[in-house]
Amino acid sequence: MHLTREEERMVSGEQGHATRKAMQILVALGEIYDADRMVRVSSVQVSGVSYKNLGDAGLEFLSDLARDGRARVKTTLNPAGMSLTGWRSQGIEKGFAEKQLKVIEAYRKLGVEISCTCTPYLAGNEPSFGQHIAWGESSAVVYANSVIGARTNREGGPSALAASLTGRTPLYGLHIQENRVPTVAVDVEAQLRQPEDFAAMGYFVGKAVKDGIPYFRGVGRATLEDFKSLSAALASSGGVAMFHFEGLTPESGLGATGLEALTFTKKELAETDSTLNDEGKPDFVSVGCPHCSLTELATLARLLSGRRVKREFWVCCSGEVKRRGDDAGYSRLIERSGAKFALDTCMVVAPVEELGYRVVATNSAKACHYLRNAGLRVRFMPLEECVAEATRSD
Amino acid sequence: MKLKGRAIFKGKAEGQALVSSAPISFYGGVNPDTGEVVERGSELVGRSVRGRVLVFPHGKGSTVGSYVLYRLAKNGAAPCAIVNAKCETIVAVGAIISEIPCVDLVDVGKIRPGVRVRVDGATVEF
Numbered sequence: 001m002h003l004t005r006e007e008e009r010m011v012s013g014e015q016g017h018a019t020r021k022a023m024q025i026l027v028a029l030g031e032i033y034d035a036d037r038m039v040r041v042s043s044v045q046v047s048g049v050s051y052k053n054l055g056d057a058g059l060e061f062l063s064d065l066a067r068d069g070r071a072r073v074k075t076t077l078n079p080a081g082m083s084l085t086g087w088r089s090q091g092i093e094k095g096f097a098e099k100q101l102k103v104i105e106a107y108r109k110l111g112v113e114i115s116c117t118c119t120p121y122l123a124g125n126e127p128s129f130g131q132h133i134a135w136g137e138s139s140a141v142v143y144a145n146s147v148i149g150a151r152t153n154r155e156g157g158p159s160a161l162a163a164s165l166t167g168r169t170p171l172y173g174l175h176i177q178e179n180r181v182p183t184v185a186v187d188v189e190a191q192l193r194q195p196e197d198f199a200a201m202g203y204f205v206g207k208a209v210k211d212g213i214p215y216f217r218g219v220g221r222a223t224l225e226d227f228k229s230l231s232a233a234l235a236s237s238g239g240v241a242m243f244h245f246e247g248l249t250p251e252s253g254l255g256a257t258g259l260e261a262l263t264f265t266k267k268e269l270a271e272t273d274s275t276l277n278d279e280g281k282p283d284f285v286s287v288g289c290p291h292c293s294l295t296e297l298a299t300l301a302r303l304l305s306g307r308r309v310k311r312e313f314w315v316c317c318s319g320e321v322k323r324r325g326d327d328a329g330y331s332r333l334i335e336r337s338g339a340k341f342a343l344d345t346c347m348v349v350a351p352v353e354e355l356g357y358r359v360v361a362t363n364s365a366k367a368c369h370y371l372r373n374a375g376l377r378v379r380f381m382p383l384e385e386c387v388a389e390a391t392r393s394d
Numbered sequence: 395m396k397l398k399g400r401a402i403f404k405g406k407a408e409g410q411a412l413v414s415s416a417p418i419s420f421y422g423g424v425n426p427d428t429g430e431v432v433e434r435g436s437e438l439v440g441r442s443v444r445g446r447v448l449v450f451p452h453g454k455g456s457t458v459g460s461y462v463l464y465r466l467a468k469n470g471a472a473p474c475a476i477v478n479a480k481c482e483t484i485v486a487v488g489a490i491i492s493e494i495p496c497v498d499l500v501d502v503g504k505i506r507p508g509v510r511v512r513v514d515g516a517t518v519e520f
Contacts, residue, residue: 021491024403024490025486025490025491026485027485028402028403028486028487029487029506030403030457030491032402032480032481032482032483032486032498048457048458048461053456053458054458054461055426055461055465057426057462057464057465057468058461058464058465060465060468061461061464081486090401096396136457156457156458156460156483156484156487157457157458157460158457158459158460158461158487158491159487183426234457266487272448276494311511
């Protein structure tokens with residue numbers, strides 16, 4: 001692998017301990033995946049923030065790097081295991097909160113923006129077409145590659161952070177045009193009416209294609225929320241890092257001929273819906289996985305206006321989108337119903353299983369997948385039904 | 395026998411081989427405090443990786459696994475070296491941040507469980 005003079009200096013330790021460690025990681029990954037050289041990145045999204053996943057070891061690693069490491073490019077952060085200011089009202093235990101705040105402090109020292117969202121593309125980290133980036137957070141990786149046309153591999157926490165501390169990533173995988181062509185076609189015959197239908201389709205296709213690049217055909221239109229839900233689902237049941245949508249995504253013209261094809265009909269849609277539903281009456285309702293967009297806050301405000309929620313209801317979103325919701329008057333209507341904003345966090349990375357809830361209703365296929373792994377039962381339903389479920393009296 | 399591979403993290407170490415013919419998930423699969431393998435279905439369940447030359451085809455599972463290797467090292471429960479058929483991101487990053495000598499591109503099937511193995515840079519001798 002060819003390294004520039006400056007990259008050689010980074011790996012030699014001339015620019016400090018953290019830079020050296022970061023460069024060692026990138027060189028090793030470059031060797032493993034046959035990269036010829038490094039490429040500069042314009043932005044980084046770091047995953048590995050919740051103390052629930054990091055533990056003391058992760059905290060120690062980050063604190064160690066923060067002694068002399070600094071972000072060299074725009075770097076934003078994934079959600080934490082709790083709301084950074086409102087954790088008490090979420091029922092989070094003090095010991096957990098203290099550790100989580102130390103993790104955040106380490107990231108702050110590293111020069112990372114404490115954005116705490118899984119949708120950086122809605123909150124100020126908005127790459128443009130063709131830019132090389134290094135993002136963790138699998139749902140954002142899929143969105144950035146597919147909908148924006150920026151280029152990133154699926155990074156883990158340490159490799160994304162290494163890219164931030166050096167401003168580089170090894171040039172391989174989805175950074176190279178020829179690796180971005182579709183590997184399998186999906187003929188969509190089901191009628192997709194709402195983001196949850198796209199999520200169910202993503203969940204079905206992710207399982208079938210594993211780490212392939214699906215090319216969806218036969219859908220005339222899709223909203224930002226449709227693509228956001230689809231991206232998250234594809235990356236949770238499978239290892240998908242990119243998709244194409246005929247006529248809708250920017251690189252859908254890349255050689256999509258002669259592909260094997262799957263079919264997604266109303267039968268697969270109904271079956272996937274039912275595989276995402278367990279028995280039981282929800283005692284916890286949560287929307288915003290991935291984090292809510294402003295449009296979703298508008299919908300929630302309309303649905304919740306003048307009503308009261310009867311059970312715990314979390315609306316997960318970034319601080320940035322919440323502030324826009326404040327300006328637009330949505331947040332007030334949502335909060336007046338008794339629903340809670342879960343800022344900086346979400347139902348997947350917060351220790352929900354320890355808060356005493358047993359059955360979660362959500363409009364996210366991704367959340368269903370991970371909450372089940374954590375031992376909870378799930379009910380998958382559209383946003384409107386989530387609100388109905390939360391406000392139903394019984 | 396002496397095998398030549400590729401050094402992922404260069405170093406010297408010597409220990410008894412602990413061999414898994416299946417990929418290993420460190421996150422959820424290895425107790426980060428004791429080094430005990432707890433992954434259901436693994437042929438190594440109940441065995442400890444502590445101080446061993448851990449031989450397996452490649453890592454799998456969550457990328458948080460890299461931090462588990464780091465935690466093992468901090469707790470003195472890490473393997474003294476890692477030998478893989480083909481290293482991937484989780485193990486490579488884990489070995490580098492934990493400074494555990496790691497070699498790959500080696501025919502791991504040749505290494506019998508329990509034999510004494512010496513790792514030095516890119517070579518594996520047993």
